[in-house]
Amino acid sequence: EAQVTQNPRYLITVTGKKLTVTCSQNMNHEYMSWYRQDPGLGLRQIYYSMNVEVTDKGDVPEGYKVSRKEKRNFPLILESPSPNQTSLYFCASSGQGAGNTIYFGEGSWLTVV
């Protein structure tokens, strides 16, 4: 079954404690990205990756890091989380071509206290 898998699904953490949200896809997609969803704002792109070792900033990259060492994995790293990073996070992937559907994971609820 084609899927995008994120972990953890739910996390409560404290300000400043580094955390990583993992993302893995089994569709051999070149493109992967991270979004955050906030009430009244829809989804906004944080970072994206065109392929292994190729990453770039999206619209709201501050406070986040990513890496793409393998094609299937695209972890999101919060080096020093702050309360304004409390949000619902989605990983996404798609194949090449603008008409390709983007597939999303089930989301990771992150609360920073």
Next chain:
Amino acid sequence: AQSVAQPEDQVNVAEGNPLTVKCTYSVSGNPYLFWYVQYPNRGLQFLLKYITGDNLVKGSYGFEAEFNKSQTSFHLKKPSALVSDSALYFCAVRDPANYGGATNKLIFGTGTLLAVQP
């Protein structure tokens, strides 16, 4: 700048009645348009997309959407609503400035909560 507007925060409809969830967009080129649905505590699920061709697009779960270039709209419709259709619906447009493949970014609307009453 590219943008997507969903003018209704919530749409209420009785089961069995037709439903419409509105979406308008603003882009510089020809848009690629998408609808996604989010059920409670679930991820975003793809419903349908318009790339080119027939303006009426059919998707999953009996939903369809009509692309109207002159009105820059892509409204989601279903002839007969079900209680199980109750969810949060997002309209999105693929960033036309990056059709070359530099990003797979979608620009999302703020979402419309659909509530179907029994």
